[in-house]
Amino acid sequence: MTCSALRTRRTRRIRRPLRATGAGAAALLALSACSSASSSDRGTASSGSGSSAKLSGTVTVFAAASLQESFETLGREFEKDHPGTKVVFNFGGSDTLAASITSGAPADVFAAASPGTMKIVTDQENTPGRPVTFVRNELEIATLPSNPHGISSLDDLTEPGLKVVLCDKSVPCGAAAQTALKASNLKLTPVSYEQDVKSALTKVELKEADAAVVYKTDVKSAGDKVEGVGFPESAEAVNDYPIAPLKNAPNPAAAKAFIELVRSAEGRQVLTGAGFLKP
């Protein structure tokens, strides 16, 4: 029975109300069956491994918010290299993404901003292989343009009256900031613990906060809306970014190819260009 046949049957019976609900429900079931059939069509890759394999379908990448700009560039590259593919991104706090993967969100690749958040996923045996570190990221202070408060060190952030935002401790950038603060024996009371690095940065971009501790890459992507101030303690809290294909990936071949692109010389160039450090 084809999908179109069922649809015509439903329209023919629509006049008899009681039967129509039954037929409607049947059609609904059939329709959802049709859509699931077509969604399982996606991701068919011809057998044989290697980047020469013909890829198609959608590859869904869950990536840390800090990777947004560089991964979007790489996504466009990927679609150009493999016509017929489409890269769909879900950017967010690594912990949020990890939680959605462990509760069954359909994704092919996970790129986290810390080994800790990746561990949430690997602990549940959601990855077929070991995650690999593909870049590292250093913290930096983002201040208002031209740094009106003259912030030059982590210690300057503890000045009373200064509005500082940090990432929440549950997100990698927040955990890293806490490590750096602890390493320098500083006690910093922010005005807010933000849910991911981009919202911390936004608060400075909107001039609602005077400074935020974010990644170097975020300062770079914000352009002249913020000014970056490096601090030596950031060396104590460099985050490794692991990437891994996921076990229940709807499109494992494309997942593999995307990770290859990220780790290639070309991918590395895009990432270091955005301010990431080599692994």
Added chain:
Amino acid sequence: MKGRADTLKGAPRRGRGVPLPLLLPALAGLAFLLLPLLALLVRAPWRSLPEQLTSAEVWEALRLSLICATAATALSLVIGVPLAWLLARTDFPGRGLVRALVTLPLVLPPVVGGVALLLALGRNGVIGQWLDAWFGITLPFTTTGVILAETFVAMPFLVISVEGTLRAADPRYEEAATTLGASRFTAFRRVTLPLIAPGIAAGSVLAWARALGEFGATITFAGNFPGRTQTMPLAVYLALQNDPAAAIALSLVLLAVSIAVLAGLRDRWMTTS
């Protein structure tokens, strides 16, 4: 199908039967609303629950949530009831448009509301920069900010509810009061307000419930700091990231409070309006 029809026919008929095409979707609807809440109870970490719930952070967040939701409701009453009266009892050009604008926060994603609040009342906002320059008041990252964010999202519920009640109430009582010499404000105070009290109460409950659950506008406008701006929904969201058990425990508290308040008020007010 036939057998079931027979038993239906053979069954003792009550006054009026419920038609199956209505009953089945209705039951599905009920199940759809209740199942997620049931799942929350099934998966609740009952053993570690006492420990989770006695943590200071939970009570801090709950206390803040209750205070802010109540303050937001009070603020909504003070400015929302007069607004509802204006919309229901006066005629001015563009009233339809104003009415539509008032309901806008109902359909706007709360995060957008939070951004809008930042652009208006933030330290660098359209109005906020003057508040800062003249009075030294900055609203983001403060408890007042939470109250404002919640009011922004919750007040339309109150306005719509009160306006509906006002439209249904007979304006002739007020007219009688004014012909007897009362000013329009006195008529509002002594005649209209008692008349629409049930509607105001129902609207307040709706607004309070909405404010209690507010997340998007709050975290965007007021940020997240324990004890100052971290309300229960924010605590639940952030706990979910690294400690799902704690998130479920917090959700249970919020659920219990909501049910207790709604159940307590329902008998008194919600049914009469």
